[in-house]
Amino acid sequence: xxxxxxxxxxxxxxxxxxxxxxxxxxxxHDRSVWAPQLASPxxxxxxxxxxxxxxxxxxxxxxxxxxxWADWIATLLDTLAIDRAVIAGLSMGGYLALAFWRRHPGRxxxxxxxxxxxxxxxxxxxxxxxxxxxxxxxxxxxxxxxLMIPGMVGQTTRAERPAVVATIHAVMQxxxxxxxxxxxxxxxxxxxxxxxxxxxxxxxxVLCGEEDVLTPVADxxxxxxxxxxxxxxxMPGVGHVSNIEAPEVFNALLSDFLAATIRTxxx
Numbered sequence: 001x002x003x004x005x006x007x008x009x010x011x012x013x014x015x016x017x018x019x020x021x022x023x024x025x026x027x028x029h030d031r032s033v034w035a036p037q038l039a040s041p042x043x044x045x046x047x048x049x050x051x052x053x054x055x056x057x058x059x060x061x062x063x064x065x066x067x068x069w070a071d072w073i074a075t076l077l078d079t080l081a082i083d084r085a086v087i088a089g090l091s092m093g094g095y096l097a098l099a100f101w102r103r104h105p106g107r108x109x110x111x112x113x114x115x116x117x118x119x120x121x122x123x124x125x126x127x128x129x130x131x132x133x134x135x136x137x138x139x140x141x142x143x144x145x146x147l148m149i150p151g152m153v154g155q156t157t158r159a160e161r162p163a164v165v166a167t168i169h170a171v172m173q174x175x176x177x178x179x180x181x182x183x184x185x186x187x188x189x190x191x192x193x194x195x196x197x198x199x200x201x202x203x204x205x206v207l208c209g210e211e212d213v214l215t216p217v218a219d220x221x222x223x224x225x226x227x228x229x230x231x232x233x234x235m236p237g238v239g240h241v242s243n244i245e246a247p248e249v250f251n252a253l254l255s256d257f258l259a260a261t262i263r264t265x266x267x
Contacts, residue, residue: 002057003050005079007072011057014048016041018264019109020085022073023049024093026115026241027183028144028175030056033090033168036247042255044264045086050076052096054179064182066099066190074104086262088112088254090243091215092183098193101200110261111200111227112254114207115240117219118226120192129188136180144180145172154211154239161245168241197226203261204230207253209238209245231257 003010013031015038023034034049041047051058053069061068073096077085086109089097094116101108121129135143149169150158157164175183204227208220217234224232233253238246 003076003079005072005075007061007075008059009057010059010076010079011051012048012076013038014046015039016046018044018046019258019262020046020048020077020080020082021112021258022077022085022087023047024073024087024089024096025049025052025055026091026093027187028055028141028148028172028180029168030171030175032056033171033241033244036244037251037254040247040251042251042258045258045262048080048085052093052183054182055175060178060182064185066096066186067103069096069186070100070103073100074107077107083107084109086110086112086258088114089116090114091116091240092187095187095190095193098196099190101202102191102193102196105199105201108202110203110205110258112205112207112257113220113223114250115209115212115215115220115242116223117215118193118197118223119219120190121188126188129184133181133184136177141175141177141180142173144175145169148172151214152240154209154237154245156211156237157239157245164241164244168244194222194226197223198228200227200230203257205254205257206230206232207235207242207250208232209235209240209242211237211239212242214240 031049054060
C-alpha cells in the first residue's frame with residue numbers, strides 16, 4: 001500500500017498486530033525482501049516494511065543522507081500514530097537504524113542489526129561507490145545487480161538455492177537509477193557509528209550470516225562487543241541477505257529475542 005506523509009508517498013507492507021517492528025532494507029533493495037518476515041510475524045507484534053526513500057514506491061528526498069532518512073522514519077511513524085517501535089535493519093538498513101538511534105532514541109524500543117557494520121567507509125570504498133554511481137548512470141541498474149550478486153548471497157546459497165539468488169538479483173535490477181545513486185551517496189557520506197554503540201541502552205540483537213563477505217562476522221562481533229547486553233547470533237551456511245537465505249532460522253532468532261525482551265501487553 002501507499003502511505004502519504006508530510007515528506008511524500010511511502011510504499012509500505014504490514015502484517016500482524018501489536019508492538020510495531022519497523023523493517024529497514026539494504027542496498028539496493030526494496031521492501032519486498034522482508035516478505036519472509038511479514039509472512040510469519042511474531043505473536044503480539046505488528047511488522048511494517050517501508051521502501052526507503054528513492055526505492056520501490058517511496059519518493060526520493062532532496063537530501064540523500066542517513067540523517068535525513070532517519071528523520072523521514074520519524075515522520076512515517078508520526079503518520080502511522082506510532083510512538084515507539086523496534087527498529088530492525090539489514091546492511092544499509094542497519095546503518096540507518098543506528099542513525100535513527102542517534103537522532104530519535106526515545107522512539108526506539110529495541111534494535112535488530114543484521115549483517116551490517118558500525119564503521120564508516122574507507123576512502124577506497126568511497127571511490128568504488130563513486131565509480132558505481134557513474135556506471136549506473138551510464139548502463140542502468142542491471143550492471144549494479146550483476147556486480148553485487150556474488151557478494152550479496154552466501155556460497156552455500158549460490159550452490160544450493162539458485163531461486164534465492166534469482167530473487168535478490170531481480171530486486172536489485174528493478175531499483176531505479178536515481179535510487180541507486182542516492183543510496184550510494186548516503187552510504188559513502190554516513191557517519192562512523194562506532195562511538196554510538198556505547199550509547200545504546202535498549203535491547204539489541206545482532207545477526208550475521210557466517211558466509212557474509214560484504215559485512216563479515218568480525219563486523220557484527222564488534223557491534224555486539226560495543227553494545228552492552230546485546231545478543232549475537234551467527235547463522236551457518238548463510239551470506240549477506242540472511243533474512244532471505246535462511247528465513248526460518250532468522251525468524252526464530254528474532255521471535256525468541258522479541259518474546260524475551262519486549263512486553264506486548266503495553267501496546
